Amino acid sequence: MAGIRFNHKPFSGIAASRSPRPRSRRPFSSSTARRSYDDTVQNLLIGKHTRVIYQGFTGRVATGNAKDSLAYGTNIVGGVTPGKEGEHLGLPLLPDLRKAKEQLKPDATAVFVAAPQCGKAIEEAIEAEIPLIVSVAEHIPLHDIMRVTSILKTQSKSRLVGANAPGIIAPIGFCRIGFQPLPTFAPGHVGIVAKSGTLSYEAVASVTRSGLGQSLVIGMGGDIIAGTNMVDGLKVFEQDPETEGIIIVGEVGGRAEEDAAEWIKDYRKRVSKPKPIAALVGGIHAPERRIMGHAGAWAARGERLAAEKYKILQDAGATMVDHPENFGGVMKTLLAQSGRDVDRIKQHAQSQQKRSYHTMHRRSNTTHSRRAASPVVRPTVYKQQRRGLLLGTDQAPGVLEPYINNIEGLSLSSQQAPQDAFYVGLTVDRTERSPCIATAPTADPAQRAQRMRRFPYDWRQGPSQELIQSAIAHMQLDAAPPAAHAHIAGLMEALAKMYRAKEAVTISGSVSIDKNGNLQLHQPSLLMQLDDAAYRSSKRQEDIHSLRRRENEVSEELEAEKDGIVFVKLQDPSANIGTLVNGAGLAMNTVDALRLHGGKATNFLDTGGKATSETVKKSFELILRDSRVKVIFVNIFGGLTDGGMIADGILLAFKEVDMKGVPVVVRIRGTNEAKGQKIIAESGLSLEAFDGFADAAKRVVEIANSR
Known part of the structure; x- marks a missing residue:
């Protein structure tokens, strides 16, 4: 064999660097039908050839990010800042996207624009027909994104990654569009698609340590709707000759993992030598009906929980992993079992790593510019990270009544729904990236989820009469009088x-037909969940969000919110391990993985993506208020922040907080991890430092059980 053969095609210098190649060599569909948004998945194949621009180019965060990406090797050709023209970082600076498209001919744009303006910035990029649009901002209002996705579906030129995503990076082509921690990545041949940023970084670190490296890593983001989902990533990895193994990182919420499982089953049937696939699903032990850090990390009615999605992926043929640090070893085994030459794959990956970011000269301001990246992605004005306002059943009627008062034959009943009631609601179809009507022929919670069906519609146009009639037909109102059908259509x-109008996430309830043939909507069944990003980022819907009842919420959770920390108190009375983690996905997986080692967490805690002395100090204080806590487990992946700085912050916070004699186990991984571990180990405090999760978890459980 002359060289390594991937996808039955030999490597070449051109392939390995992702230099420009005719699109005809990358067929994603053999159909001659009219092109659609689905056909834009090919735009995800970034590399050395990719011409990248920035929107919001002269902003502090974009500037720091662009410097790092240029040093990495990304082909940045300029950027846009409204009203400005000239040069920035020695590159062309233009006042609008139209001029940038004409003069710079970009293949991709990095949208470094704050949440209130981000939806409009993405729309401008679509209008300019930029092939790849990467949006990193958190807290973009849900309905802004639904408007964007409704536009995306009408065209076949532009592809969106994000929002609320770390972005996309091709280590084998040294092309980074986003804010990924560069020292963690290495060129290679494993493709990764992930919801969680921190879990993807852990997966990347494991694959890098294994010597396999990464071909392409896609962060789909943790929002309710993602411009690029898992199936999109899988389609790219299947066709990409540089990708030999595939990793999926999922979590609670949505149907992306189920859709991926269906794709995997089909893929394994039609391909004689499929690429091996390993997967993880975070949030298996997350409490139901709670938003776990990410805006999209919750299971809506009719959606499966994380444990169910784990089993579905496993049954489809994915090899399941319980902690991301295991991906590297698992992938080497799977590649060997599939008949691929692991040693040759590693050798080729290592040959590409000669230009790795690890070996580049590091500028003195690199760490500073990375640390500066967080405020634009999560600006101070949007510091509170609670996502979603849930109105009480006594509050919902006051908001709902102005919209239903004029519907003849409809009344609001204070009675519980009868056994023969039906379910109707408006919610999000995450797969279709749109709002939908959801109906079921029963309102019984035990049967409703299995019998529910979604009817998606275009956000801009609203539901058609035909779609409404289809949704009513699914309710099986055969015995109902014709007038009742009209009443439900009006509802x-x-x-x-x-x-x-109110920028809701979900509005639903149970309806029944009384003896006179009239429709009743039962107040006790009303669920009204509203997206608070519209209020936090743009001060929209202030009247609705003034109804929030903080007096009914957990005091520690409210206090954490003020400091940008996401804290969820877990209710198991036998739990005794406090957790402090940076990143929502990693925090969910920490709770899950501790269970595998015989431990139970008292809390979910996400410091907000970066650990500082202040957030760590506050986190310790919150955790220690729980009398159940016997030991604290600090599990931090140093991605955008330096491991040494994290360790210093932990020491400072540790000295300033009354720890009440509670021991602390610290696991630091990622950027400068060795330095961080050494600082902890030599601190002289009641701290123990670990590199591997399994060793740290075993020690935590041992301490918890001995106290």
């Missing part, structure tokens, strides 16, 4: 208007 129209 659906009203709910759709309210859904958009």
